[in-house]
Amino acid sequence: MSRTVPLSAGLPADPSSPSSARSLSARDVKTLGLSALGGTLEFYDFVIYVFFAAVLGKLFFPVDMPDWLRQLQTFGIFAAGYLSRPLGGIVIAHFGDILGRKRMFTLSIFLMAVPTLVIGLLPTYASIGVAAPLLLLAMRVLQGAAIGGEMPGAWVFVAEHVPAKRYGLGVGTLTAGITGGILLGSLVAMAVNRSYSPADVSDFAWRIPFILGGVFGLVSVYLRRFLHETPVFQELAKRRNVARELPLKTILREHRGACVLVGLLTWVLSAAIVVVVLITPNYLQKVHGIAPALALEANAVATLTLTLGCILMGWASDRFGTRPVMLVGFGGLLVTSYLFYTGLPGTPASLIGSYGLVGLFVGSIALVPIVGVRAFPPAVRFSGLSFAYNMSYAIFGGLTPIIITLWLQKDALAPAHYVAALAALGFLLGLVPMSGRGYLPRKAVPAR
Known part of the structure; x- marks a missing residue:
C-alpha cells in the first residue's frame, strides 16, 4: 500500500506535529546540496554583469558616446533583467504547477546558463556595431526570465522535499546558497582584476567570468537530472489535483x-x-x-x-x-x-x-x-x-x-x-x- 503524503507536507504550522518527526535523510541532503549549488551558480550568472558593467559599457557602445549616457544604457540593460522576471516567473511557475517542479527547476538554470555563456562569446560594438548591445539586451532578458523562475522554484522544490521539522533550515540554507552567488561574483571579479591589467581585462579577460558561469551552469543542469520530483506534487498528480485552470x-x-x-x-x-x-x-x-x-x-x-x-x-x-x-x-x-x-x-x-x-x-x-x-x-x-x-x-x-x-x-x-x-x-x-x-x-x- 503506497504512503499518502499530506498536501501540506514539509510546510508545518506547528513543528510539534507528527509530520515533523522525520530527520534529514541522505536523499534530503543531496537534494538540498544540489539545489543550493545550482542557486549559487545561477545567481552568480545573473549578478556578474554588474561587476563588469564599466567594461561592458566601453565595449558594447560607441566610443564617442558621453560617459554618463553609456553608463545609463549599460545599467538599463542590467535593469532589463529585473523587468523580465515577472513574465519568466509566471510562465515557468504555471508549468511547474501543471507539469511538475523538477522539470521547470531544471529548465530555469538552463535558460540562465546558455545566455551567460553567449555573453562571454559575444562580438563587441567595434565588430558588429549596434547589433552588439541588442544581443546583450536579449541575453539579459533571457537571464531575467530564468531567475524569475529559479528562485521561487528552488524554494518550493526544497520546501516540499525536506522533513517538516527542518523546513526553515532547508529554505534558509537554499537562500544562503543563492546569496552566495553574490559573494562568488565579487570574488571572481576581484580575482580577474588582480590577475590581469586593465588593458587585458578590456581585451579578453572580461569574458572569463561569463564563460565559466555558463559552463558551470550547464554542469548544474546535468546534476539536477539526479533530483526527484517533490512528494507533494507527486501526491497532487496521483489525486489528479494539479492546477486545471490557469493558476494565476x-x-x-x-x-x-x-x-x-x-x-x-x-x-x-x-x-x-x-x-x-x-x-x-x-x-x-x-x-x-x-x-x-x-x-x-x-x-x-x-x-x-x-x-x-x-x-x-x-x-x-x-x-x-x-x-x-x-x-x-x-x-x-x-x-x-x-x-x-x-x-x-x-x-x-x-x-x-x-x-x-x-x-x-x-x-x-x-x-x-x-x-x-x-x-x-x-x-x-x-x-x-x-x-x-x-x-x-x-x-x-x-x-x-x-x-x-x-x-x-x-x-x-x-x-x-x-x-x-x-x-x-x-x-x-x-x-x-x-x-x-x-x-x-x-x-x-x-x-x-
Missing part, C-alpha cells in the same frame, strides 16, 4: 491576501539586498571617500555574514517559530543599519565589523520564502509565490536605486532611513497571523 487566475481570485503579504515582504528583501549589498560599496566610495579595495573587502565580509545569517534564521525559525524570529531579525536589521551608516567612515576595523553585523541581520531575508512558500496551497504554490515575489521585486528592486540616488541629494543617511523603514515594515508583518501560521487547508493551528 486562481491566485488573483482566492489568494490576494497571501499575494499582498509576500509582495510586502519582498519589498523588505529587495531593500536589504539592493541597498546594503549592491549599492553600499559605491556609496562608501562616493560619499565617505573610502578606498575601493577596502569597500569591496568590507562588502565581501558582509555578504559572507549574510549567507551565514540566512542559515541561522532558518534554523531559528524551526527552533523558536517564525513569528518571534521575524521580530528579532527585522528589529535587529533596523538597529544595526543605523549603527553602521551613522558610524561611517570610522576605522577599517570598525567598518568591516559593523558592515558584517548588519550583513548578518540582512540574513533575515530567508524568512521571506519561509513565510511565502507556505502562504499558498500546493496546487498553485509555485505560481502564487512566483507571481507575488517577482512582481514586487520588479517594481521595488527597480525603483530602490532611483529612490536612494535622489534621496542622497538631500540626506547622506538616506540608505539608513530606507533600510530601517523597510525593516520596521518587516517587523510589523511578523505580527500578521499568516506569517506564523501559513496555509492550512483543513484545520487552523494557532500561530507561533
